[in-house]
Amino acid sequence: MNASADVCVIGAGVMGLFAALELAEHGADVLVVDRGVPGAQASNANAGTLAVQNKRNEALPLVLASLALWEEMSDRLGFDVEYERRGGMRVAHSDADVMKLRASVDEQAALGARVEWLDRDEIARAAPYLARTIQAASHCPDDGMANPFAVTRAALRACRHAGCRIWPGWPVVDFRQVDDDRVECVSSRGTITAAHVLIAVGAWTERLTARAGRALAISHDVLQAVITDSGPELFPHVITHVRGNLTLKQQRTGRVLIGGAWKGSGELDAGTSQVVHEQLRGNLAWALRTVPALATTRVLRAWTGFEGRTPDRLPLLGPLPGTPRIHALGCAGGGFTLSPIAGRLAADLIARRPPTLPVDRYLIGSRFIDHTSASTELPGGVDVADLAKRGSS
Ligand SMILES: Cc1cc2nc3c(=O)[nH]c(=O)nc-3n(C[C@H](O)[C@H](O)[C@H](O)COP(=O)(O)OP(=O)(O)OC[C@H]3O[C@@H](n4cnc5c(N)ncnc54)[C@H](O)[C@@H]3O)c2cc1C
Missing domain, CATH: 3.30.9.10 (D-Amino Acid Oxidase, subunit A, domain 2)
Known part of the structure; x- marks a missing residue:
């Protein structure tokens, strides 16, 4: 089955879901695809720690901004995620x-x-x-802390409520910018045409980007x-x-x-x-x-x-070099903690809004070279x- 959307988010972990929610709340038509069960990878497996003290200094501005979003998370998602400071x-x-x-x-x-x-x-x-x-x-x-299972469940519900389509069992094998306005995501189940693509596939980022000939060095x-x-x-x-x-x-x-x-x-x-x-x-x-x-x-x-x-344990954010409509997100230590602000920043960049926080040090830019439950x-x-x-x- 082929489909189209304003934004296709690849990966329904917390990174992809929080970005999808932000985009949908700003009126975008968002389609989220996951090769397996949404939320079932690191986003459900993590230990639920939302701490300041165990994060890298360079990530601290993001951590502090994210914790402010966690404070309101249960209200925002309409579901108790067991957040406790x-x-x-x-x-x-x-x-x-x-x-x-x-x-x-x-x-x-x-x-x-x-x-x-x-x-x-x-x-x-x-x-x-x-x-x-x-x-x-x-x-x-x-x-603080939250219950990861409650968070992914609540984020999925909130995304659907905001109008996102979420398709499990859609493994994307390739993506490409077709022309100035369109990008295609290719899966064995069909092709999705979108104005923007967000790659939020966690540990599989290097694998997917390599298949499209744009490998990001994520271990x-x-x-x-x-x-x-x-x-x-x-x-x-x-x-x-x-x-x-x-x-x-x-x-x-x-x-x-x-x-x-x-x-x-x-x-x-x-x-x-x-x-x-x-x-x-x-x-x-x-x-x-x-x-x-x-x-x-x-x-x-x-x-x-x-x-x-x-490689530098800092988040990954922004467009892949040379492809302004294909963005990536994720892959930092403490990704559960960072996911609400990371999702917001990814949505800002895709929508070309001024980012909520300075993002230059987290942009993909030239930070990465090809290599490789x-x-x-x-x-x-x-x-x-x-x-x-x-x-x-
Ligand atoms: C055991 C463990 C404990 C942790 N503890 C903490 C903690 O206490 N606090 C903290 O802040 N962080 C913690 N983390 C880190 C945190 O869980 C992750 O950084 C965060 O969940 C990453 O979210 P994500 O959405 O990027 O990745 P994921 O949740 O892994 O989601 C990626 C999604 O992409 C999908 N996907 C992959 N390839 C494709 C493809 N080709 N096509 C379509 N879909 C695809 C996958 O199926 C998956 O659902 C922990 C991690 C682990 C594993």
Whole structure:
């Protein structure tokens, strides 16, 4: 089946959906296609951390602008996405960690983030659940969280409500600018002709752009996350580690979501990935080293997802060189956090509106050169302490 639209968005993850919503709310006829199930890749798999403290300094203006959009997200989407600005503790275990954390606090505060240093006495008062081995911590009242499944579901509903068409099972294999006014997206199921195309295919960006002879140098990681069974409240904050190897948050259900960029294994082309149990144990060991009370919980499930990575770990935005009607979006660390503002900026650029924020450092321009969810059920649950112990032995 062939179709036409003002804008064809390729990829129905949070990046594509928030851009589609912005475009549709400004009156564009938007068609979103996804090769699989909308939202089912990184956007559902992520750990739901919406933190300031664990982001790169260069991305901080975007992060702060995005968090302002998260504050209103449930109202905007007409659906409770379980956004909570719990405040975040970023922790340090060693002398080297402390130095790194101290520098990061100074740098982030200078960039306008509300981050404060806590010494050991202050930690004991503000976060008594933290392990005694933690030497220092910083606090940011703006660190928060949301439920990724609720977000993708709500964004899909809002897009449809705004008039977007969303077509699952549409793998785009090629795209090209046909003339000054039109672009074509080619799939085995038909061709879509549009005035603009937005490529928002996450970890698959390099693959798709290479097929069209315009490869963007995006690599990818297979990341994994873990969730425990529900239990009593153990800690209120969103916790991140200055080493980047741990994120922790306790959801409203009492389940604790544990992340930290530990690596699974997988095959991007096949879209298959698996949990690596050694990595899972490492992740749990750090969780226990940080919040010892987690020893009372049981792991329910661990899963994986593909995350795209730009070489400089900054977002990817704007038209591909030489093709003003073909734009790309995505692929930063913390893409869930950034997706609302990234979607808005992508829509600004496509509609040729002045962007909401300065975007020059995130534009594709010459930053790139050519190169190039699976789920492990643990039936009945497994003791966190037991798994972690096996990992450290
Ligand atoms: C385990 C894990 C934990 C994470 N934790 C966090 C976190 O706590 N906080 C945070 O801010 N970020 C986190 N992230 C990163 C974040 O999830 C991603 O940056 C973000 O979801 C990317 O969204 P996206 O829309 O670009 O990609 P995706 O959600 O992957 O969507 C891309 C879509 O494109 C589709 N697609 C691919 N190729 C084609 C094609 N040829 N034709 C049509 N469709 C195609 C795919 O099917 C997919 O649906 C995490 C990531 C992972 C994997």
